[in-house]
Amino acid sequence: MYAERASRLPGAVVWSRAPGGPAPDADAARGSERARSAVLPDGCMDLLWTEGRLLVAGPDTRSHVPEGPPRRWAGVRFHPGTAPAYLGVPAHELRDRRVELTDLWPAAEVRRLAARIDAAADPVLALEEVALLRAAQAPPPDPLLREVVAALDAGRPVAETADRLGLGARRLHRRSLAAFGYGPKTLARILRLQRALALARDDEPFAVAALRAGFADQAHLARDVRELTGMTLGELTGRR
Incomplete structure (x- = not known):
């Protein structure tokens, strides 16, 4: 349990x-x-x-x-x-x-x-x-990192996020590797997947969940689910 x-x-x-x-x-x-x-x-x-x-x-x-x-x-x-x-x-x-x-x-x-x-x-x-x-x-985490997460989780593009926070793309990438384990594009992709799964598990139709989470369409969501989890939307949600 x-x-x-x-x-x-x-x-x-x-x-x-x-x-x-x-x-x-x-x-x-x-x-x-x-x-x-x-x-x-x-x-x-x-x-x-x-x-x-x-x-x-x-x-x-x-x-x-x-x-x-x-x-x-x-x-x-x-x-x-x-x-x-x-x-x-x-x-x-x-x-x-x-x-x-x-x-x-x-x-x-x-x-x-x-x-x-x-x-x-x-x-x-x-x-x-x-x-x-x-x-x-321990020293407190860099507060800027929370702004990075918030911006990417809101669906903002990586380049726009870097500009708004006063970071160049390379600096954002380096800081993301140390803080998150991967670059901001991968983090944005993972956060988008989690948004879609939360919507799908709340009984949103897959196509609607995909669009609301920021995917181009349901097929785009299905590909990311397969690539990032090795499973299907149906397996993860118990739905067809």
Whole structure:
């Protein structure tokens, strides 16, 4: 069963997943089993806990399907562009990867934090506390990055976004690689996909969802869904 809520860390989401149990709502029950378990590209990075381990999920350019037996998971999904400041690593170094937190932070510190979360009555809350403490100790993320995300998520062209923010195209690309893990065009494409999927899962006809999200037509949306997730709209939404 999957559940999520807004975090006390601004812009972040705290989530948990436990093996078995009923789906939390009708939307979660939709789609194929593969689609329900897949993690889709969303421009974010996550701090993860599972049974004695702490990991970081880098920014995805394709869907990720967890392997191995079902496990209990907790995660803090950071707002796009903020995790590198908190975790101390450029996003592009973790693109399409899941890495042990010991690869990024001192091993003794990570073992201590993992043991604390393992022993907590609520591991989800304990993981959130780790993220909050780290954010309080780290330099704040560049506020300009939130403007980049907001502009691209509103469907503004990359060149217009760079001009409005006083950045050249090359500077925007370099900063996007470090903050998001990929260039602004890829980020814009991923955010557009997420807008369309949200509309489609809210029962908008696929053609309408495509146009409202900024695609040329339904076929354009279908191609991007296939290229970015390896699945179809029907698989992801449980609709034809």
